[in-house]
Amino acid sequence: MASGKRMKWDGQIALVTGASSGIGREIAHQLAQAGATVFASARRDERLVQLSAEFPNGSVTPIVADLAEAGTGEWLVEQVLAQAGRLDLLVNNAGYGELVKADEQTTKAVARQMQVNFMAVIEATLKTIPAMKSQGGGRILNVASIVGHMGIPGVSAYVASKHALQGWSEASGYDLKQHNISVTCLCPGGTDTEFQDHASFERHHGVSSFMQSAATVARAGLRGAWKRKLLVIPGLRNRFFLWAHDRMPWLYRRIMYREAKRIAPRD
Numbered sequence: 618m619a620s621g622k623r624m625k626w627d628g629q630i631a632l633v634t635g636a637s638s639g640i641g642r643e644i645a646h647q648l649a650q651a652g653a654t655v656f657a658s659a660r661r662d663e664r665l666v667q668l669s670a671e672f673p674n675g676s677v678t679p680i681v682a683d684l685a686e687a688g689t690g691e692w693l694v695e696q697v698l699a700q701a702g703r704l705d706l707l708v709n710n711a712g713y714g715e716l717v718k719a720d721e722q723t724t725k726a727v728a729r730q731m732q733v734n735f736m737a738v739i740e741a742t743l744k745t746i747p748a749m750k751s752q753g754g755g756r757i758l759n760v761a762s763i764v765g766h767m768g769i770p771g772v773s774a775y776v777a778s779k780h781a782l783q784g785w786s787e788a789s790g791y792d793l794k795q796h797n798i799s800v801t802c803l804c805p806g807g808t809d810t811e812f813q814d815h816a817s818f819e820r821h822h823g824v825s826s827f828m829q830s831a832a833t834v835a836r837a838g839l840r841g842a843w844k845r846k847l848l849v850i851p852g853l854r855n856r857f858f859l860w861a862h863d864r865m866p867w868l869y870r871r872i873m874y875r876e877a878k879r880i881a882p883r884d
């Protein structure tokens with residue numbers, strides 16, 4: 618599975634948020650296949666039950682939760698600790714994006730975006746750290762985005778949430794290393810999941826031909842978490858995109874100003 622040192626998730630306890638579809642489902646699936654005990658969380662109960670049924674040995678336990686409700690991230694970790702007594706891998710993956718231009722945003726919608734994509738991660742992480750410290754260490758995998766390193770038009774709230782998550786991941790990674798807790802920030806680019814339907818990114822940013830599969834992105838994230846890497850940007854094309862953003866900002870900005878004009882106003 619991994620290049621170099623083999624990943625040994627066998628026997629490890631993992632919590633994966635956003636496990637009902639896309640990247641999170643793949644991460645949960647790959648972990649369970651590798652022998653981990655997985656607590657899989659999301660709002661859609663039936664999807665989680667389906668995932669759990671694929672592992673008749675009972676290695677996937679569904680936990681239905683809505684991370685838009687403040688405190689739910691903490692509650693989730695409490696459930697896992699109560700049932701399993703430890704947590705070796707926390708995967709903060711749940712998230713969503715909406716195509717809403719900055720001049721059409723509402724404070725309520727931005728607050729919800731920050732709650733699900735960022736504050737819920739903080740809630741879960743702060744509950745996890747004492748448990749990981751007392752058990753001698755652990756791993757945290759945060760799923761941010763390539764847009765955690767740059768701006769793109771039409772999704773300012775989403776971009777802000779991912780910048781926050783990327784910044785938190787790097788900084789907390791420095792703080793926690795001395796406790797043998799690693800924080801890996803996975804920053805995918807366009808990935809072929811249901812996310813695209815909700816966010817309408819595909820329609821407006823023409824990313825469809827650059828999409829990676831959820832399985833590929835999940836594998837890269839798990840490999841990075843296993844190796845305790847601070848940052849994982851899956852795919853050469855995404856790494857090139859980031860390089861171009863940093864090295865040719867004038868060109869990047871010209872393209873983004875043009876893109877912004879192509880986004881139609883909301884009905």
Ligand SMILES: NC(=O)c1ccc[n+]([C@@H]2O[C@H](COP(=O)([O-])OP(=O)(O)OC[C@H]3O[C@@H](n4cnc5c(N)ncnc54)[C@H](OP(=O)(O)O)[C@@H]3O)[C@@H](O)[C@H]2O)c1
Nearest residue numbers: 635637638639640659660661684711712807808810811812
């Ligand atoms: N797809 C991409 O192009 C792309 C690129 C970069 C980063 N990402 C990031 O990757 C992560 C996973 O996204 P994906 O592409 O796999 O999309 P997805 O298929 O839409 O999955 C999103 C997951 O998040 C869960 N979720 C959303 N809102 C939630 C809430 N309020 N409470 C609890 N769970 C919630 C969803 O479950 P329920 O709806 O069942 O609750 C679902 O399991 C996200 O953080 C996203 O920002 C995606």
